[in-house]
Amino acid sequence: MTYKFQFRPYRRRFVRSLTTNHGKWGIREGIILRLTDESGKVGWGEIAPISWFGSETVEQGLDFCRQLPGEITDEIIFSIPDELPACQFGFESACEMGSGEWGVGSGGDEGDNFITPNFSLLTPNSLFYSALLSAGEAALNQWQTLWEQGYHTFKWKIGVYAITDELEIFESLIQTLPAFTKLRLDANCGLSHEEANLWLRTCDNFKANPELPLEIEFIEQPLPVEQFQEMLELSRCYKTAIALDESVATLGQLAACYQQGWRGIFVIKPGIVGSPSRLRKFCHQHKIDTVFSSVFETAIGRLAALQLAAELSRNNRAIGFGIDHFFEQEDTWLQSLWNDL
Ligand SMILES: O=C(O)CCC(=O)c1ccccc1C(=O)O
Ligand SMILES: [Mg+2]
Known part of the structure; x- marks a missing residue:
């Protein structure tokens, strides 16, 4: 053709x-x-x-x-x-x-x-969306509107401000979020080894408390890409799940992490991962646990990304495309x- x-x-x-x-x-x-x-x-x-x-x-x-x-x-x-x-x-x-x-x-x-046609009307349904919350205190005043719009999963950026401040905001956040909300924490490689342990310990403690009916779904990319073995180790030491993101930005990196034994969550950003046909093949072959995620593309890239998410999402994980509030119409x-x- x-x-x-x-x-x-x-x-x-x-x-x-x-x-x-x-x-x-x-x-x-x-x-x-x-x-x-x-x-x-x-x-x-x-x-x-x-x-x-x-x-x-x-x-x-x-x-x-x-x-x-x-x-x-x-x-x-x-x-x-x-x-x-x-x-x-x-x-x-x-x-x-x-x-x-x-x-x-x-x-x-x-x-x-x-x-x-009108791309925005064509997003495949039967997918749950996760809404992105800004770093720091801003998140505390941001989630309500998104909740009213129907989002029940949120992702909050951490590793931006001092950890003591972020842990304090985290406490307020989990006290105020409604029951049955799921919360993801995305560190974007920004934690030291000690800080990663502290966050994971905090989340594990939280998990052990049955009075709080809200779930910390995972911590995303706690450490820099070079520290793959350390993240593998962390994933074995804590109950709170870890999702790789920057480490698996492209299909080559994704395959390498799988090969080195990663069986946790893989965040897939279709917009930068590479060939859709090869991604399909890899996901079908290895049945990995995936979370699909936006690269802040327009409705055109989003349609293609959501098509892949609809085909390849497993375990009912919300997709990270609740980002419209970062843009104008x-x-x-x-x-x-x-x-x-
Ligand atoms: O995944 C999501 O929920 C929203 C998208 C998101 O967080 C993101 C968007 C653009 C660039 C990097 C990231 C990231 O996951 O770190
Ligand atoms: Mg991320």
């Missing part, structure tokens, strides 16, 4: 910047792809890298797009190098959408200048990105 290939870079400002142990993130940059096959069917894709997380940079994604010809083939798409995982995801998922594999592809008759700007094409 050959496709007409077009692309558009975009920039999108956060309403509230995302603060993690890696620092502040205030503008999302990415690239929207459009592939039109010989019969006129259109498939949309998105390259939304996070270089500080282990993917290529946006600039590398743009360089890759710029050196491609205006007509590309499946051979080109399926031989994108592993150094460009966000590109692998963007191009392959555009092919899948165009071929109607998800039952939602846009036909060829809608005209050239519209992103159809997006439909109009996404449409207008193509109007002058």
Whole structure:
């Protein structure tokens, strides 16, 4: 199959910047792809890298797009190098959408200048969402609105402020969150060995207290990527589960961690993990415990990511796509990105 290939870079400002142990993130940059096959069917894709997380940079994604010809083939798409995982995801998922594999592809008759159909209406259902809470005290005033919107799982960023302060906020948070809430703690590599032990001990103590009917689901990426063996050790010492995230940013890293014995939770960010077809194969083969997670992509990348989450999620784990409160409404700007094409 050959496709007409077009692309558009975009920039999108956060309403509230995302603060993690890696620092502040205030503008999302990415690239929207459009592939039109010989019969006129259109498939949309998105390259939304996070270089500080282990993917290529946006600039590398743009360089890759710029050196491609205006007509590309499946051979080109399926031989994108592993150094460009966000590109692998963007191009392959555009092919899948165009071929109607998800039952939602846009036909060829809608005209050239519209992103159809309305992606936001097409998120696969039967998935539970986890809502992202900002680091620090902000979380204490943030969860209520999200709870009212129907979120019952939250993820709070830790490893940003002094641990004594964060433990104090954590106490308030678990005292005020409603019963049956699930809480995830994401350290983004930001804990020392002692701090990781302290957090895990705190969570284990909490688990042992039957009066608090709220669940700490897991601690995400407590230590830096290089400290894999230490995290493996921690996962054996505590009842509270550990999820790897930065350690398994790409499919190659994910396979390596599995090979080295990780049987805990794997956070998968489809937007940067690499080839969707190879991800499917790996998950089917090894039946790993996965949590799917957003890279702050637009509705285009999200549709492809949610498609994978719907196919591959296990153990009923909420997906980390409750992040809309970090952005303004997006439909109009996404449409207008193509109007002058
Ligand atoms: O996974 C989620 O619940 C929300 C997404 C999220 O936290 C995230 C979003 C962009 C970059 C990094 C991360 C992260 O998990 O560390
Ligand atoms: Mg994380």
